[in-house]
Each structure stands twice: as structure tokens, then as C-alpha cells.
Amino acid sequence: MFEETAQAARATIGDSEFDRDTAVTLREPGVYGIDLSAGWTIINAVNGGYLLAVLGRALGEALPHSDPFTISAHYLTASQPGPAVIRTDVVRTGRTLSTGQASLFQYDEEGREVERIRVLASYGELDSLPDDVRTSAKPPVLPPLEQCFGPGDAPTPIPGSSAITDRLMLKLDPATLGWVLGKPSGKGEMRAWFGLADGRDADPLSLLLAVDALPPTAFELGLSGWVPTVELTVHVRCRPAPGPLRVSITTRNLAHGFLEEDAEVWDSADRLVAQSRQLARARLA
Amino acid sequence: MFEETAQAARATIGDSEFDRDTAVTLREPGVYGIDLSAGWTIINAVNGGYLLAVLGRALGEALPHSDPFTISAHYLTASQPGPAVIRTDVVRTGRTLSTGQASLFQYDEEGREVERIRVLASYGELDSLPDDVRTSAKPPVLPPLEQCFGPGDAPTPIPGSSAITDRLMLKLDPATLGWVLGKPSGKGEMRAWFGLADGRDADPLSLLLAVDALPPTAFELGLSGWVPTVELTVHVRCRPAPGPLRVSITTRNLAHGFLEEDAEVWDSADRLVAQSRQLARARLA
Numbered sequence: 001m002f003e004e005t006a007q008a009a010r011a012t013i014g015d016s017e018f019d020r021d022t023a024v025t026l027r028e029p030g031v032y033g034i035d036l037s038a039g040w041t042i043i044n045a046v047n048g049g050y051l052l053a054v055l056g057r058a059l060g061e062a063l064p065h066s067d068p069f070t071i072s073a074h075y076l077t078a079s080q081p082g083p084a085v086i087r088t089d090v091v092r093t094g095r096t097l098s099t100g101q102a103s104l105f106q107y108d109e110e111g112r113e114v115e116r117i118r119v120l121a122s123y124g125e126l127d128s129l130p131d132d133v134r135t136s137a138k139p140p141v142l143p144p145l146e147q148c149f150g151p152g153d154a155p156t157p158i159p160g161s162s163a164i165t166d167r168l169m170l171k172l173d174p175a176t177l178g179w180v181l182g183k184p185s186g187k188g189e190m191r192a193w194f195g196l197a198d199g200r201d202a203d204p205l206s207l208l209l210a211v212d213a214l215p216p217t218a219f220e221l222g223l224s225g226w227v228p229t230v231e232l233t234v235h236v237r238c239r240p241a242p243g244p245l246r247v248s249i250t251t252r253n254l255a256h257g258f259l260e261e262d263a264e265v266w267d268s269a270d271r272l273v274a275q276s277r278q279l280a281r282a283r284l285a
Numbered sequence: 286m287f288e289e290t291a292q293a294a295r296a297t298i299g300d301s302e303f304d305r306d307t308a309v310t311l312r313e314p315g316v317y318g319i320d321l322s323a324g325w326t327i328i329n330a331v332n333g334g335y336l337l338a339v340l341g342r343a344l345g346e347a348l349p350h351s352d353p354f355t356i357s358a359h360y361l362t363a364s365q366p367g368p369a370v371i372r373t374d375v376v377r378t379g380r381t382l383s384t385g386q387a388s389l390f391q392y393d394e395e396g397r398e399v400e401r402i403r404v405l406a407s408y409g410e411l412d413s414l415p416d417d418v419r420t421s422a423k424p425p426v427l428p429p430l431e432q433c434f435g436p437g438d439a440p441t442p443i444p445g446s447s448a449i450t451d452r453l454m455l456k457l458d459p460a461t462l463g464w465v466l467g468k469p470s471g472k473g474e475m476r477a478w479f480g481l482a483d484g485r486d487a488d489p490l491s492l493l494l495a496v497d498a499l500p501p502t503a504f505e506l507g508l509s510g511w512v513p514t515v516e517l518t519v520h521v522r523c524r525p526a527p528g529p530l531r532v533s534i535t536t537r538n539l540a541h542g543f544l545e546e547d548a549e550v551w552d553s554a555d556r557l558v559a560q561s562r563q564l565a566r567a568r569l570a
Contacts, residue, residue: 069515069543069564070359070515070564072357072359072405072516072518074355074357074376074384074405074406074407076376076377076384077377091361091400091403092362092400097515099359099361099403101386101403101405115376115377118376118384118386118405119405120357120359120386120403120404120405121359122359122515122516122564126541129542130541130542132540132541132542133540133541134506134539134540135537135538135540136472136473137537137538187421188421221419230354230355230382230407231355231407231518233357233516233518233562235543235545235562235564237538237541237543238540238541252420252422252557253420253421253422253560254418254420255419255420255522255523255556255557256411256414256415256416256417256418256522256523257414257415257417258354258414258520260520260560271540272537272538272540275538275545277518277520277560277562279354279355279407279520
């Protein structure tokens with residue numbers, strides 16, 4: 001199904017909704033403006049992965065290297081759709097790696113800047129890396145895409161919650177969907193096929209979105225509330241091949257009001273293209 | 286053996302070599318001085334975990350909360366023993382969490398500041414967290430401490446390499462020591478009992494040291510060169526109980542000149558007290 005839709009009206013890297021909605025405008029050296037799109041919200045909150053992609057894009061413009069190799073974000077206050085400013089700082093530039101910092105600000109009712117998210121990242125050039133691979137990691141086992149379920153496959157869409165779901169091709173493994181039927185598995189696992197709804201292929205920036213786009217693993221652990229991210233670090237390990245991605249998220253340690261979410265992203269060539277870990281708050285009561 | 290030594294002349298949290306060597310002196314608001322100790326070097330490089338503990342300590346003084354819940358460090362240039370200055374920035378203070386940034390600088394031959402490492406961290410109060418635990422994580426299986434091997438157990442110490450080993454109680458699982466005999470297992474695993482040699486118990490700051498104190502997993506993958514850390518993120522999940530820690534480090538994806546090292550630290554009460562991941566460079570050739 002994804003293939004068919006994609007063939008019909010396929011957006012491309014550089015010419016897609018995701019590219020337009022993450023585009024930043026240079027205001028002065030190192031300072032960028034953006035209008036955060038309401039299209040990437042869950043309920044009323046701007047998705048953390050979209051925000052990371054926006055900051056990742058600004059850093060890619062500010063630094064001499066293009067690709068985020070490792071990017072760590074601390075989420076400070078909830079972002080709203082609308083205008084924002086990004087201030088970047090080049091920390092160090094080297095031959096193969098450079099390091100930068102960026103903060104995204106919005107404005108309170110008095111027009112004062114409020115910091116939403118701060119990131120620290122090291123960038124390089126994925127295409128310049130050697131091909132050698134000695135990985136022992138195995139791709140997640142997922143049913144074929146056609147046997148997985150998206151938010152649009154529910155009999156009734158959840159009102160107001162779906163802005164981001166219109167923009168994603170997200171098909172969840174039924175084995176991790178017990179929570180939808182009120183029967184969570186008790187395992188901290190969530191797996192899905194992932195792409196952009198307009199057929200745009202994945203690139204390093206969209207991987208930053210992919211790691212934070214699935215429902216929280218906490219739902220399969222029987223929790224139902226919001227699971228706000230405190231910190232999210234993503235390692236981009238390889239430029240993804242065209243085609244849908246597989247995302248597997250695991251939580252092992254739900255304890256003392258916090259949990260980690262470890263995500264792996266695999267491309268259609270069976271390569272582990274990104275690894276991420278986030279620390280999130282969870283209400284156990 | 287650890288127990289006996291510890292009883293004989295036990296250092297305590299707040300009164301130990303680790304505490305003295307991570308102590309920072311307030312110079313002006315938010316700015317701290319330290320003399321990086323030569324005692325925590327491997328060959329000539331200052332250990333990355335010790336540096337993280339130093340920065341973690343400065344942030345604990347600068348922020349209204351005491352414990353690093355999540356701390357991300359990007360390593361910029363190699364630190365040397367000797368004077369350094371730490372500049373901190375309070376990013377946000379909340380009721381239960383606060384976020385800060387810190388950079389450690391040293392001086393080049395012309396006396397100019399050179400940034401060594403930059404961190405972004407969110408702090409809280411471990412002791413205020415709820416007790417609820419729904420972890421599915423299992424502690425690593427290690428032989429008893431007496432059946433594990435430390436650097437001092439080698440017939441001949443490696444000259445010049447051992448400053449840090451004098452300060453650690455590090456006993457490695459023989460199953461992960463094939464590399465010492467020229468027979469690496471090919472598995473990206475390293476496991477050890479860990480403590481401070483003077484018997485000081487673990488605390489959140491020493492956990493930052495624990496995650497980066499074992500030999501690189503790359504050695505068991507058949508690599509022999511230096512594996513410099515690009516970025517290291519540590520989540521401290523629980524205040525450790527007294528007694529030796531177990532540290533387990535795993536690498537699944539050695540690819541394209543980089544690898545991840547995932548560390549878990551378990552305390553004597555079988556609790557997962559810290560999780561970390563680093564991205565490091567590895568030379569495959």
C-alpha cells in the first residue's frame with residue numbers, strides 16, 4: 001500500500017512537507033527563524049522528534065559538516081506551533097567532526113524569549129565513512145507492512161490528536177498494540193514501519209523524527225498518561241536507503257518515576273541507521 | 286579481598302581521593318577552578334569518566350538540585366593533568382528538575398583557553414523519587430569477585446599505563462578477557478566488578494566514572510587501537526547501595542568507523558543504578 005501511494009505522488013528529499021516545515025531562515029550569523037508548523041503536533045504539543053529535526057537542520061547550516069552523528073537534546077518547556085528563533089554556537093570545528101550547540105526559543109505573553117529545547121551535537125559527513133561493518137545487531141522482526149496497523153486504521157479517529165499522523169506512514173506491529181484494546185502486553189516494546197506520508201524517502205534529518213514518532217512504550221507497560229521527554233540522544237550511523245524504515249523501541253527500566261526508551265531504526269537494506277535513547281518521566285500511580 | 290581492604294582503611298563519601306580530585310573551587314558566580322589530577326589518567330590521557338564527574342560536580346554546585354539524572358558530554362580535545370576552569374550556565378530551574386550546561390577549558394602554549402569538553406545535563410533529587418519499580422532488566426551474570434581479574438593481577442604491570450588503575454577496584458570477568466591473551470571473543474562485551482580502591486562507596490558522581498572505566502569493548506572485537514569517545518550520555522536512575530558495583534558494557538554496532546558502548550551499572554542490592562551510551566571512533570583497519 002505504501003509503495004502504491006508513494007508511486008502516485010512521491011515527494012522527494014528537499015521537496016516535501018517535512019523539508020518545508022523544517023526550513024530555517026538565516027536572520028543574522030548563527031541565528032535562524034522558523035514558524036513551527038501545527039502539522040507535527042500530538043494533541044497540542046509539538047512533537048519532540050520534529051523539534052529535534054528543526055534544530056538538527058539549523059546546526060547543519062551553521063556547522064561545516066552536514067550530518068548529525070550524535071545529537072543530544074534536553075527538553076525544557078513545551079513548544080507551541082508558531083514563530084521561534086534558533087541560536088546556534090559553533091563549539092569546535094575539526095577535519096572530520098565538528099561540534100555545535102543550538103537553542104530554540106519562543107515568546108511568552110510579554111514577548112520575552114522562553115527557551116524550549118537545547119541541543120549539543122557532533123556533525124560529520126556520513127558519505128565519507130568507510131564501508132566496514134562488523135555489527136552483531138539484528139533487525140527487529142515485524143510482520144509485513146500490510147499486516148500492521150496505523151492510526152487511520154482505527155474505526156474512529158481520535159479527535160484533535162491526529163495532526164502528525166496525517167504526515168506519517170506509521171504502521172504498528174499488532175504484537176505491540178495490546179494497549180489499544182485495553183490489554184497491554186506488560187512488555188516495554190513498540191515496533192512499527194515508518195515513513196513520511198507523502199513518500200519522501202528517509203535522510204539523516206528524518207531519522208531524528210523517526211526515533212520519537214511511535215506511541216510511548218509505557219502504554220504497553222499499562223500506563224496511560226503523558227510521557228514527557230527529559231532528554232533524547234540520537235546517533236545517526238548510516239545514510240538510510242530509500243524505502244520504509246523499521247523502528248523498534250524498548251524500555252527495560254521503568255523505575256522511580258522515569259523510564260528509558262531505546263530506539264533502533266533499520267533501513268530497507270537491513271542496516272542499523274540510527275540508535276537513540278531518551279529519558280522520560282512516567283507516572284506510575 | 287575487596288571487603289578486607291575496605292574494612293582496613295575505608296574512605297568515605299566526601300572524604301576520599303575521588304572527592305578531593307573532583308573538588309572544584311568557586312572563582313566567580315558560575316565559574317569554578319580545578320587542578321585535574323594525574324591520578325586518573327590512562328597512558329597520558331585524562332579519563333573521560335573522571336572528567337565527566339568533575340563537570341557533574343560543578344553542575345551540582347551551580348544548580349539547585351544535587352543529582353545528575355541525565356548528563357550528555359561531547360569530548361572536544363584531549364585533557365591534560367593540570368589547571369582547568371569550568372564555566373557553567375543555568376539553563377532552566379524547575380521544581381523537580383533543573384537543566385545546566387558546563388564547559389571545561391584548559392590553556393594552550395600562548396595561555397589561550399581551549400575547550401576540552403562540553404556537557405548538558407538535567408539534575409534532580411534521587412532521594413525524592415517514588416520507590417515504584419517495574420523494571421524487566423536483569424543484572425549481568427558475573428563470576429564472584431574473587432574469580433575475576435584486575436590490572437594488578439597481570440604478571441607484569443604495563444609501564445606508564447596504570448595511574449587510574451591504582452585508584453580503582455576493577456575486576457574483569459575472565460569471559461571478556463580473551464583480548465589479553467590475543468584471543469578476543471569477537472563479542473562486543475566487557476563486564477567487571479567496580480569500586481574505588483580506597484573503599485569509598487559509590488554515589489551518583491562516581492557512577493559517572495564507573496561507566497567509562499572498563500577497557501573498550503572494541504578489544505574483544507579484535508581491535509587494538511585507541512577508541513576515543515565522541516559523546517557520552519549517562520542516566521543515573523537510583524542512588525547506589527554500599528558495596529561493589531557490577532558494570533556490563535555491550536557493543537552491537539561496530540560500523541563505518543564508529544561504535545556505540547552501552548553500559549549498565551548494578552548495585553549490591555540488584556538495582557540498575559545507571560545506564561549510559563557513548564559513541565566512539567574505532568579504526569577497523
